[in-house]
Amino acid sequence: MSITLVLGGARSGKSRHAEALLAPHPTPWTYIATAEAWDDEMRARIAEHQARRDARWRTVAAQLDLPAALAGAGPALVDCLTLWLTNLMLGGHDVAAATTALESALAARLAPTVLVANEVGLGIVPDTKLGRAFRDAAGVLNQRIAARADHVHFIAAGLPLLLKGKLP
Ligand SMILES: Nc1nc2c(ncn2[C@@H]2O[C@H](COP(=O)(O)OP(=O)(O)OP(=O)(O)O)[C@@H](O)[C@H]2O)c(=O)[nH]1
Secondary structure, eight states: OOEEEEEEOTTSSHHHHHHHHTTTSOSOEEEEEOOOOOSHHHHHHHHHHHHHOOTTEEEEEOSSOHHHHHTTOSSEEEEOHHHHHHHHHHTTOOHHHHHHHHHHHHHTOSSOEEEEEEOOTTSSOOSSHHHHHHHHHHHHHHHHHHHHOSEEEEEETTEEEEEESOOO
16 A cells, blocks of 8 residues: 655644645544653644644554554554654664564555654754764665655655655
């Protein structure tokens, strides 16, 4: 089933674009959230997203186990891969093995999947070793998922740029 990767910077409008991609598909749509509400700012960001989603959505939290969240779900939106990577790295997990497991889960999907990820490598070189390792790992992860995706869209200023496949 079709896989779409939606890339973009912070507040580029990528979540809104990704949500709209599921509109032609049957409900309920599954929103797979990788974020954790660790402070008030994050709680406010999450609340904004939740307010936007109506009863056609069901929300599943998956900080680490994306394959389990994807298995058996209908049309699904993963928001976002970059926070999932953060969770893996901070937890000391094997990122390459987790990515392989995600690729297998995507290949087994029977319904469309949209995945959101941040394009983090466009700014200055991070001044910490962890920051540089994260930036590089995010680039590798995006390339691996993009290679398997049917469609890849890059969002800037709320507007989509086609990198692969088709725009809706
Ligand atoms: N735990 C949890 N996280 C959620 C929920 N809804 C949204 N989120 C998270 O909210 C995050 C998106 O936050 P934003 O800060 O608005 O994203 P952004 O990158 O700045 O914005 P856009 O590019 O415009 O989408 C994603 O990582 C989601 O996982 C939810 O119901 N529960």
